[in-house]
Amino acid sequence: MKKEGSGTSPQGEITKAVPANEQLGDHSYYKEGEKGEIGKHVDDLEREGQKVLESGRRIYDSAKDRAEKKFGGFFSKVRDSMSTVANAIAKAAKVGLGGGVAFGKGTVEVGKFVGKEAYDIASEDWEVVKAGGRTVRDVAIESTATAVAGGLELAMGAEDAYKSGKEYASQKAIEAEKLASAAKDATIRTGKNVAKGAAIAGAVGVGGVALGTAATGAAVLGGAALGTAAFGGAALGAGYLTGRGMEAGARFAGDKASKGVDALNRGADSAVKTMDAVAATGRMKLKDAKQFITDSAHAGIDALNRIGNEGVRREAQVRDVLKQTADALMQAKGELSLTAQAELANFSMDLQDALDSGATMLTADIQAIKDKVDTELEKASAAASHVADTLNTIGNEGLKKEQQIYTMIAETKQALADAAGDMTTSTQAELTNQIIDTEGAINSGVASTVGELAALKAGLEQGIAEAGETAAKDLKRLEADLDRGTQRLNELYSDGVKKLDDYNGRVTKARTAWDDFMNAGRQAKEAFMSIFKGKGEKKQLAENITKAIDQQKELDKLTKATEAKPVVIQQVRGSKEQGS
């Protein structure tokens, strides 16, 4: 407690104790013709408040820009939250500023209105405000009592009240800060509470002032200038308190804005750090990735080597299989072709042998038949000749005998004629008759024999002629049949040869098409051109392969031209002699 008549003003400067009425005059809002000290102070506070508000806006805008730049849509909620918080802060600052200004003007009604406004604003947390109000009220009562006790005591009481109010405001600020911290932590939902807490923080001073004003009113009712002085003191203290509250509110606002910005900055820093951490992690991951890639590359190379080795091994196997397959295929083709050729060759040989042996047999048989026929004909002819000779001999002998008989008859007749004179007529007649009978008998026998022989000869000759004619006809027909059969067999043989040619042609064509396809496939391989070009012997070999393939195409042209040639048909008969 300080001595009466001296003390420390709220601004901290040593003041001389003055009477309460002078205090009232010195501290009135209006001095005649100009603003009083409070008015100036209020103006200063208002400017400071405006600065704080502008600063808060700039901070908010800056924070918003930074937030938008740094985080964009990702922190839109944070931005909205900050916007809400900043608005609440600005509103709180405005309320605090408005309350301070109103009270600074010394208008009780305005103070009441502001108090009511603050009350309304703080109604949702009235218990807190009420407790604070009671505290302030108690302080105000105490300060009022002190003011009643004495001027400086009053001022000191006001100072105490200020201190208490300051502590209260500080406490509220701490609470608000906690709320703000909670709001910060709880984002949007708690952001509203932060705004509310900020409003409360601003209202506390005002509400406290209002209560203080009520207390002042009570003091006024208590009468006397001291009451007024007390009011003045209280007003001053409360005003100061309010100013402080406003300052505190402004500080709080600024502080909250600053904290918000700090939080934002921390958030940003945290985000940056997070990003840096992410980047670092990324770098680490990059490093890890590099290591991983390196390891993977090594593993991949090892795997490739394994695969390559396996591939080489498999390739060798595949080549073996391919070779075996190709060999088997070629062998199968060869066997197929050989089988077919062998079959045809066998058939051809069989056919030819059959034809040859058949022809030989037929020729022999026919010749034998011919020989037999000739033999028989010769025999018949010989027999006929013999018969004829015999007949001739017989005939000649007969003629000779006949001549001899006729001679003998003539000689007998002559002898008879010569002896006629010596013979009796009867004897002559008898001899004549006897001669006639003998001549008749001879003539008759000769005629009969000659006739029979002629008939026999004619019959033989006819039989021989008929037999020869039949045999000749049969032989002729047999030869014709043999010729037709031989011709047909020749045709069949030619057909067989043609079929074999067709078969070989089709097999060759299919195989040629397959070879061409395989050649083209192998020739098309890039490795064929890329590996072997410009590499000595292999290059030469690759070129020779290409040349051989080209020559095959030339051969195909010749093959087509050859296919148009007619098939040469060989005669079966005598083909062995021709060496076919």
Added chain:
Amino acid sequence: MSLIDIINSSPLADDQKTALVERVEAEGATPDVVADVRAALQEYIDGGFQTLGVEVDVNDPAVKAATEKMEQEIAAAEADFNDSMADIDAEAKAVQQAIVKDADKIQANMIKGQI
């Protein structure tokens, strides 16, 4: 280009060329000779590719299709050939039997005539 020109300008071995040219000169450019020349060239090509390690993927669908086509064509040709040869063989036997029968008949008549 004549067949002899093709043979002489081929990458085949000299003894092969000589043998093939002699065949052409003796037999002419018959299908058999042309086929043999082609086979010799193909053998050279196959050996060359094998030496160079150039093979066709046997599992390639196109290779499988080509191989299958070739096998089908050869099988069809063989079937047709066998059918045709069976017909020819049957007819040849029939003709031969008919001729022998005729000969026997004539011989029988001759014997009968002798009797």
